[in-house]
Amino acid sequence: MSDRRRPEPVQVVKGRRDAMLRRLVDGVPYIGFLGIEFDRRGDELTAVMPYKEDLIGNPMLPALHGGAIAAFLEVTAIIELSWSMLWEEMEAGRIDPLAEGQPFPRLPKTIDFTVDYLRSGLPRDAYARARVNRSGRRYASVHVEAWQDNRARLFAQATGHFLMPDREG
Numbered sequence: 001m002s003d004r005r006r007p008e009p010v011q012v013v014k015g016r017r018d019a020m021l022r023r024l025v026d027g028v029p030y031i032g033f034l035g036i037e038f039d040r041r042g043d044e045l046t047a048v049m050p051y052k053e054d055l056i057g058n059p060m061l062p063a064l065h066g067g068a069i070a071a072f073l074e075v076t077a078i079i080e081l082s083w084s085m086l087w088e089e090m091e092a093g094r095i096d097p098l099a100e101g102q103p104f105p106r107l108p109k110t111i112d113f114t115v116d117y118l119r120s121g122l123p124r125d126a127y128a129r130a131r132v133n134r135s136g137r138r139y140a141s142v143h144v145e146a147w148q149d150n151r152a153r154l155f156a157q158a159t160g161h162f163l164m165p166d167r168e169g
Contacts, residue, residue, distance in 0.1 A: 020090055020097035021045075024082055027104050031075055034068065038079060043087050047076040047128040056123060064121030069146065073128060073158040074113050077142040080130035081108050081162060106165035108140060113160040121155050124148055138164055 021040055025031050034055075039046045049055070049072045057065025086105055089095045096102060128146040135141075139161065146156045 016090065016097060020086055020095075021083065023097050024079060024086065024105065028075070028078075028107070030071070031079075034071060034075070036072060036075055043083075045076075045080055045083055045129070047072065047079070047130075049126045049128075051124050051126075058120075061120055062123045064123070064126070066115075066117060069117065069121050069126075069156050070113070070115045070158070072126060073115060073144045073146055073156060074110065074160065076128040076146075077113070077130045077144045077158065077160045078107055078110070078162070080144075081132055081135065081140055081142055084132050084135065085164075108162035108164050111139075111161040111163055113158060115156060115158040117156050119153075119155045121146075122148055126155070127151075136164070140164055 017040065021038060025036075025038055035050050035052055037048045037050070039048060049068075055064050055068045056062045057068070082105060086095065090097070095105075126146055126148050128144055130142050130144040133141040133143055142160050142162065144158045144160070145154050147154050
């Protein structure tokens with residue numbers, strides 16, 4: 001007889017992952033204010049900022065507000081960084097987002113965040129993906145790219161450095 005455990009049903013695994021992402025995103029009210037959503041495919045996240053009239057900064061062009069773009073990129077970086085930390089913990093069975101009384105994970109704190117506005121953000125949905133370049137116990141570096149209609153035609157990108165939360169508490 002084998003000591004090997006049977007794998008969990010895919011619905012259970014998917015439910016746990018979706019619950020953790022939902023909990024992470026719902027824990028930041030500003031994400032809801034901007035209307036940002038996250039599409040999860042395995043461990044990869046794509047942030048989506050659906051177009052809203054309130055996001056227009058220059059009605060003459062019209063173009064998305066630079067502050068909304070910067071916030072979108074920063075939120076994407078923080079959620080991706082947090083997700084990459086939580087993914088390891090969740091897959092190893094050390095945390096269960098469905099368990100009662102599970103403490104909310106602490107988020108990384110921004111040290112600096114530099115945005116490159118490459119072209120005007122058009123009045124339409126925006127998408128972003130972040131890549132964690134380095135993540136240590138105390139510090140992390142993340143790069144984010146944003147596009148609208150064409151993934152190869154970025155309208156903004158950013159690089160951020162973050163102070164990592166203490167994993168014990």
